[in-house]
Amino acid sequence: MDQQEVKALKALAVRIRLATVEAIHSIGSGHLGGALSIGDVLAVLYGREMNIRVDDPTWPERDKLVVSKGHAGPGVYGTLAVKGYFPYEELKTLNKNGTRLPSHCDRNKTPGIDVTTGSLGQGTSQACGLALGDRLKGRKDRVFLIVGDGEMDEGQCWEAFSFAAAHKLSNLVVLIDWNKKQLDGMCDDILPMGSFKEKMEAFGFDTVQINGNDVEAIAAALERTRQGGDKPYAIVLDTVKGAGIEEVANTVMNHSMPVNDEKYEKWTGELKKELAELEG
Amino acid sequence: MKIVYNGEMDERQGKAVLGETIPAILESDPDAIYLDADLMSCIGTLKYGQQHKDRAIDCGIAEANMAGVAAGLAMAGFKPIIHSFGIFASRRCFDQIFLSGGYAKNDITVLGSDPGVTAAMNGGTHMPFEDVALYRVIPGSTVLEPSDPTCLISLLKQCVNHPGIKYLRVGRKSMARIYADGSELPIGKATVLRDGTDAVIFAAGIMVHEALQAAASLEKQGISAAVVDCYSIKPLDAEIVIAMAKKTGAAVVAENANRHGGLYSAVLEVLAENCPVPAANVSVEDEFGEVGTQGYLQQRFGLTAEHIEAQVKAVIARK
Ligand SMILES: Cc1ncc(C[n+]2csc(CCOP(=O)(O)OP(=O)(O)O)c2C)c(N)n1
Ligand SMILES: [Mg+2]
Numbered sequence: 151m152d153q154q155e156v157k158a159l160k161a162l163a164v165r166i167r168l169a170t171v172e173a174i175h176s177i178g179s180g181h182l183g184g185a186l187s188i189g190d191v192l193a194v195l196y197g198r199e200m201n202i203r204v205d206d207p208t209w210p211e212r213d214k215l216v217v218s219k220g221h222a223g224p225g226v227y228g229t230l231a232v233k234g235y236f237p238y239e240e241l242k243t244l245n246k247n248g249t250r251l252p253s254h255c256d257r258n259k260t261p262g263i264d265v266t267t268g269s270l271g272q273g274t275s276q277a278c279g280l281a282l283g284d285r286l287k288g289r290k291d292r293v294f295l296i297v298g299d300g301e302m303d304e305g306q307c308w309e310a311f312s313f314a315a316a317h318k319l320s321n322l323v324v325l326i327d328w329n330k331k332q333l334d335g336m337c338d339d340i341l342p343m344g345s346f347k348e349k350m351e352a353f354g355f356d357t358v359q360i361n362g363n364d365v366e367a368i369a370a371a372l373e374r375t376r377q378g379g380d381k382p383y384a385i386v387l388d389t390v391k392g393a394g395i396e397e398v399a400n401t402v403m404n405h406s407m408p409v410n411d412e413k414y415e416k417w418t419g420e421l422k423k424e425l426a427e428l429e430g
Numbered sequence: 431m432k433i434v435y436n437g438e439m440d441e442r443q444g445k446a447v448l449g450e451t452i453p454a455i456l457e458s459d460p461d462a463i464y465l466d467a468d469l470m471s472c473i474g475t476l477k478y479g480q481q482h483k484d485r486a487i488d489c490g491i492a493e494a495n496m497a498g499v500a501a502g503l504a505m506a507g508f509k510p511i512i513h514s515f516g517i518f519a520s521r522r523c524f525d526q527i528f529l530s531g532g533y534a535k536n537d538i539t540v541l542g543s544d545p546g547v548t549a550a551m552n553g554g555t556h557m558p559f560e561d562v563a564l565y566r567v568i569p570g571s572t573v574l575e576p577s578d579p580t581c582l583i584s585l586l587k588q589c590v591n592h593p594g595i596k597y598l599r600v601g602r603k604s605m606a607r608i609y610a611d612g613s614e615l616p617i618g619k620a621t622v623l624r625d626g627t628d629a630v631i632f633a634a635g636i637m638v639h640e641a642l643q644a645a646a647s648l649e650k651q652g653i654s655a656a657v658v659d660c661y662s663i664k665p666l667d668a669e670i671v672i673a674m675a676k677k678t679g680a681a682v683v684a685e686n687a688n689r690h691g692g693l694y695s696a697v698l699e700v701l702a703e704n705c706p707v708p709a710a711n712v713s714v715e716d717e718f719g720e721v722g723t724q725g726y727l728q729q730r731f732g733l734t735a736e737h738i739e740a741q742v743k744a745v746i747a748r749k
Contacts, residue, residue: 177551220555245551245553245721245722246722247722247723247726247730248722249721249722252553252554252555252720252721253551253552253553253556253721254552254553254554254555254556256553256554256555266555267555268552268553268555268556269517269518269522269555270491271491300468300490300491301491303468303489303490303491303492304491304492305492305494305495332468332490332491333468333469333471333472333491334466334468334469334470334471334476334479334488335476335480340468340488340490341488341489341490341492403471405471
């Protein structure tokens with residue numbers, strides 16, 4: 151990947167974070183930490199890896215994204231707005247009465263959202279069904295699944311992973327957002343999971359672990375998953391909850407956070423500066 | 431028990447009440463034990479939990495496992511109280527509650543927070559309209575929905591020593607103030623909050639306040655509507671239901687839930703067998719939830735005092 155493309159992906163990640171803050175600020179508070187930690191992977195998926203048609207969001211052959219940690223909806227909506235799936239201004243309707251942008255991802259409401267999630271764990275099995283179904287239908291697309299590290303507490307995730315390996319779903323890429331935190335605090339203080347890399351390998355996945363807030367590393371890891379084979383893929387994204395906005399990243403309890411006018415000005419100011427440097 | 435309703439909100443939020451009452455129960459009963467599924471912060475118990483890891487156990491985001499563990503703890507001699515949002519505390523662990531809990535006679539108290547439209551900003555995926563129906567069909571279960579903080583405290587304390595599966599549907603936000611502090615509201619009873627002669631409104635949870643507002647407005651129009659707080663949805667106080675239906679000859683049921691299987695169904699079962707009278711409901715009409723403010727959602731799903739008023743007039747017309 152040339153440096154220009156890296157810069158473009160970094161800029162896209164900043165734009166996604168700007169849009170995420172825009173959406174959450176409009177309603178005053180929301181799941182900021184977990185939306186920001188996946189900003190970089192969303193940038194690489196939508197800016198490079200996924201085969202999609204913005205003007206035809208339900209094209210059957212498209213690559214699909216399952217955001218099983220559905221509370222990161224605002225981050226995904228930010229991405230979709232930047233890509234042009236719906237008007238950018240619509241981000242300000244997040245959670246508002248009658249909106250198409252509910253707090254958790256909903257395939258029947260938002261153009262570009264492939265799967266309904268919000269009850270943690272459930273996206274994993276749906277992703278397996280999609281990957282298997284698309285393969286049985288002879289489609290060449292791939293299914294990307296973003297799972298939270300806290301979400302991995304759910305037994306359903308591990309049932310789904312066993313299924314994926316049993317059915318050799320090499321068109322499935324599981325992206326684990328290892329941001330070390332869940333709702334009540336640090337994952338290791340609540341239900342330590344040990345090494346996700348070793349666990350996924352033991353479950354039969356072709357697994358790598360990378361810096362999940364580094365677009366270059368993400369792009370390289372995703373490129374590797376294009377080769378098919380007889381194993382599903384897993385990428386453990388070593389991330390920071392709240393990544394991209396220093397003050398959020400440094401806040402201990404940053405699962406759900408208020409974004410008042412003052413914070414909005416400060417954080418969007420920082421992000422715009424970063425964007426200008428990248429695109430300058 | 432003393433009624434002090436004057437239309438105002440109680441200054442204690444449900445979250446704060448839970449955050450005080452759960453630790454108080456644990457401190458007073460060494461056999462009580464509390465389990466949560468990564469939502470301690472949401473009901474004000476996180477601090478206590480971090481300081482008392484053997485009494486308040488954060489199971490992580492694994493509700494089915496939590497319910498099964500609770501059953502095991504019950505076998506070992508404990509009185510488990512488990513919590514998650516109402517959707518997860520019902521649907522996500524229903525089989526474990528039903529079999530490892532109910533069927534195997536392992537008593538568990540289940541707290542399901544954010545009932546119905548009070549889930550507001552969390553949206554349709556997080557909005558339980560079906561939890562009451564699910565818990566009602568577990569044999570021997572108790573299903574409770576407090577109408578105010580005092581009622582919540584009284585019911586929660588009783589649950590711990592009450593046999594079977596107990597489901598307490600509890601709001602985290604403000605509720606009206608209905609009962610004087612320290613009032614006891616026994617499981618299996620209902621409270622006649624307001625007497626009347628033309629119709630009776632049976633209500634639970636946030637709909638009790640709406641029903642009282644409706645009755646006050648109806649009075650100005652010359653219609654006398656009684657209001658009964660059915661905080662004990664199962665067992666339902668059949669005696670009061672029958673007496674008030676006989677007295678008024680018309681019944682409206684107001685619930686923050688799907689029309690199928692909840693309080694409306696429970697009241698109709700009693701009425702049909704004992705004293706059929708014209709009846710109507712104020713419920714969610716077989717729909718899924720959606721995101722928005724609680725006020726908007728109450729309008730959207732027809733759960734306001736105005737909707738109750740209209741239904742009262744409609745049942746009276748059918749007498
Ligand atoms: C089945 C289920 N249980 C509980 C919740 C409530 N909840 C929403 S987000 C969250 C924490 C998620 O942690 P993690 O998966 O690590 O997400 P992230 O850190 O990326 O935000 C919890 C407990 C839920 N949405 N679904
Ligand atoms: Mg996490």
